[in-house]
Amino acid sequence: MNDQVTISPTTLSVHLTINGRDHSLDIEPRVTLLDALRDRLHLTGTKKGCDQGQCGACTVHVDGERVLACLTLAAQVEGRSITTIEGLADEDGTLHAVQAAFLEQDAFQCGYCTPGQIMSAVACIREGHAGSDEEIREYMAGNLCRCGAYPHIVAAVRQAAKELRS
């Protein structure tokens, strides 16, 4: 690291468990989980679309529940288990059913909202909110997609939900 970096007096030592691995960071309290992931840990799969909790691109799981990393302080989730898009597929590269469904249904175009959509979809199914197309649309409404992949996202979530049920 560049030794010109100034560590502010209020730096915390934060331990984060991400995708099953432990990480230790010396960061200011104001650093969000999103910026910790992208800038410090080089886990850039989680995207920054608005940094204000208004688009869903930064969706990750904390203790299995979907949340927005941009409005979460990194310090807040010490001790919790965090999953990002990089941790979704198996170790051997086998895609999660949701990922495979997204590919098959062409549920993305530019791909920028896609990790957030997928993380949101995995949780949506787990929550039991993927029982119908109407429910999927409502419970996925927190993930904006400007390319307009919505109908294909619904198809992918429907397909993956069915597969995961059986």
Added chain:
Amino acid sequence: MTVHDMKHAASDSARLEAVGGRLSRVDGPAKITGAAHYAVEQQLEGLTHAVVVGATIAAGKVSAIDTRAAETAPGVLAVLTPDTIMELNGASDWLGNPPSQPTYAPLVREVTFSGQHVAAVVAETFEQAVAAAALVKVWYDESPAIVDLSDGKAGDGIPIDAMTKEWGDAQAAFAEAPVRICAAYNTPREFQAAMEPHGLIARWEGDELTIWEPSQWLDGMARTYAEWFGVPFENVRLVSPYIGGGFGSKALALAHSAVAAAAARMLDRPVKLVLTRPQNFTSYGGRAATRQTVAIGADREGRIQSIVHRGVNETAVDGMWVEPLGSVTSIMYATPNFSSRQNVVRVNTVVPGAKRAPGENPSAFGIESAIDELAYELGIDPLEMRLINYAERDPHAKKAWSTRQLREAFAAGAEAFGWAKRSSAPRSMRDGHQLIGWGVAAGTYPVRRAHGEAVVKILADGSVEVESSSIDMGQGTYTILAQTAAETLGVPVEQVSVRLGDSHFARAGVTGGSRLAGVMTGAVYKAAGQALDELIGLAIADPRSPFHALQANTLQVRGGRIASPRGEGPELSIAELLSAVGRDRIEAKGDSMPANSTPEERYKNYTTIAMSIPHTEGDYSRYSWCAHFVEVRVDEDFGTVRVSRVVSALDSGRLYNPKLAESQWKGGIIMGIGQALLEEGIVDRRHGRIVNGNLADYMLPTNADIPDIQTISVGIPDPHSSALGGKGVGELAIVGIAPAIANAVFHATGKRIRDLPITLEKLI
């Protein structure tokens, strides 16, 4: 020009991979696993972070800036102001016109719009830069601003004579027409709002500049950077393999781009600068606000006698943008008399820019609403009305259409939608508290063309590489170029890797105007064909080739293996053949520039749009077409409008990949729904400032707003539009949706809304 016949593959899996096959995106695995790196996600040694400070007035001067608190804040490396930032050269515009000023200042003292960049802070961390930027104090001498299109201070504006289209005597014919309608249609300021915010990383190594920036036009932007900094074009490398949406907004190097590159030069460290989401609403232009009046005179059988059209769009005080408002008005319907004129009005706003289908999109809102109003006036079915006035050829260019499957689109769409079951009177269909309405509208987008080039390499292991500085922002370039190369060469698509988005690769013009697929498939087809010819030539003629003894006239490649078409003699993989003849690669560049083009002409072709080929060049007029059928449900108490069904039939010629084309079409339709019902840049007129510059208050459609959308392809190969027979896809479907919805809302409620968006307070 003939459509090059693709050797349509034999097996199902080969058909999937061939041009026209529904191959899944080859960049899919990277995108769905988080492995795709977007521009500002590069990890670099010594990376610094920059944040821009925007003006809080719409017009006036910066009278003072106090940077002391910012300079001494933790981690701050530099505070840039108009006084301290290095001077840049003026750069030519996208047509290649020389700059109006010899120098360029991306941080300004003279403010002409709210949010204009006046300062920037560079620090070691993002948090430090943000905190320090808030400490920069700026004082202004504020002047009266022209706040929007309807500001009285704006006046009538500047006539744009190049937009005038006239034939016959439109005014007289309108006055004499037995049936006349005339109305004004307005669209507000809108934003592209791609999910990836604008931003970049700039790094200098000596006099060489590398820029990681989402870009729809690497060569054009590289030229701008080179001119700003006075370095050779070859010294600039723009890298953009993945772009998180563009929609027209990412084709130019902008003020914040200059700030980042200048800061990197001054500090001799890489600089990452990302615009905040609110800054994305003020730092570059979205779609200009527009106003049109459309007057149509017709006979009592519904035949149009005259169209008189006037349009105006806002532009900046110090920049010119024209949104061609007569572009659909002048070609959609046959009329013996026509007049369209357009002004622009200077407003204190950032220069408007391109947003999906600039010109055609708002133009269609006018004419496709107006013809609907005429239909109701005459008691004629709106679909029938459009067929009565069908233009058999381009009424403006007076040329035959290259292909126009619009009748087929109307027929297919109407059939699938069930249009025949419509009850004609407004407010005649309901379901409980919901009024139901059905609307139809047509859309179109010209086939924009350009010369393109691509490099195709066959490598020693038999794999194929396609290289171009063109880009994929979600339209599927990676995939369709893989399909083109795979089919042309006869190799499985898994053996093809497509490398895009690096200005050091083979040149490309702007990815805009829906032209890329047509341009690039042609270039790749040509390059791959040349590579194939060389491969086959080696196989036949080289004495070391196992085929040499065969004395064959030709050989074919299937599934990556070379054999005689008659099945005799050896059968080898490409790798085996190359090894036998001692070659480690074959490389071919295909380009469609005229053979005797000079280096200057090539440079101009790729770094400006000045050499785009007009869509009416030669004997034909080339457009994509569509017909949208929409059902809306309007709550009779609340006035809320929901789109419950969409059926669109579209003519984009031959589809290179129907799966991806459908996604593009649906994307355009969804953006059109946003335009019709939700999107509006709201200006606080006291300050000339957008107050809803964020994704909660500038509303995009959510998943819950969008029903099932059915798209039907009615296109046929168009030999006059592109080498492989396709026409534009990406910008077609957004054209015509807003009027279809406005027409449906009228049918549901009996209320005609002519100002977008159609929000609840306009209906209750």
Added chain:
Amino acid sequence: MRDFSYFRAENIEAARNAAALPGAMLLAGGTTLVDLAKCGVAEPATVIDISHIEGFNAIDVTADRAIIGALAKMSHVADNAEVKSLFPAVSEALWQAASAQLRNMATIGGNLMQRTRCPYFRDPANFPACNKRAPGSGCSAIGGVTRGHAVLGTSEACIATYPGDLAVALVALDAEVDLGERKLKVEDFFLAPGATAEQEHDIRPGEVITAIEIPGSASARRSTYIKVRDRQSYEFAAASAAVGLELEGDGRTIRDIRVALGGVATKPWRVRAVEDALKGKALDEATVREASELAMEGAVDHGANHYKIALAPRVIARAILKLGETA
């Protein structure tokens, strides 16, 4: 954002003590505090993370009352079977709020404390004048873009709308908020701006919300929340109504009715005028629509929000009629 110190409160006492310190702000889900810190509206010197305190997230529901811990997540309460069956307006108000992700982060206590979405309040850099942020500095919204601003409960100092949904249902159902040493009706916990727009809640330094309590009743069991907005989801209300209804044995005479409005007032707005006009009356459409208009008594519009005066009574009426249709 400006830098701050971060402490985790281990227990409620530590939270109360820390909350009393100057410049301290409580962090539960973070959806308000982190958002406003990024806007430059909130500038805590110390952030006190109370999200790890145990024992305050229980959802305890019987037919008589619901007691919900302040740290319970919005999503968990929304999906709770007993809440859905015995206090449906509460569940509906919750699941129609924000997005699934935000509901997983945000707590019941934090949700009550959310601030206005007024674009002038949220943008100190461009609009220094805001009586909520800087008492006495003026109101940037009046005379500006007011489409989302309040028509009820406003003053010359402030016209900002209270944007929340849950509190509207709580106010309709006479819920109370537990602050430890005291309990208040939720309706009284929220304050209209008057001359002190910066005071939004009756909460004293050192007080921390620990729970809400909702009394059970027939009208709580037959309740609903209708939220009207421009887009179908992920948006604050243009106008919303929480309604609870109890009918007499004849199935058409109104014995008890609760009505509260959201999205149109400076605080969650109980509408007793409508309740009083309908108690004892037959539930028929004409009567309901006419009575609902009484909700707009005293409404003052500022131009672009004029439509709320037409819209709000219709939302009330439709909510009542919806409950009238379903047993």
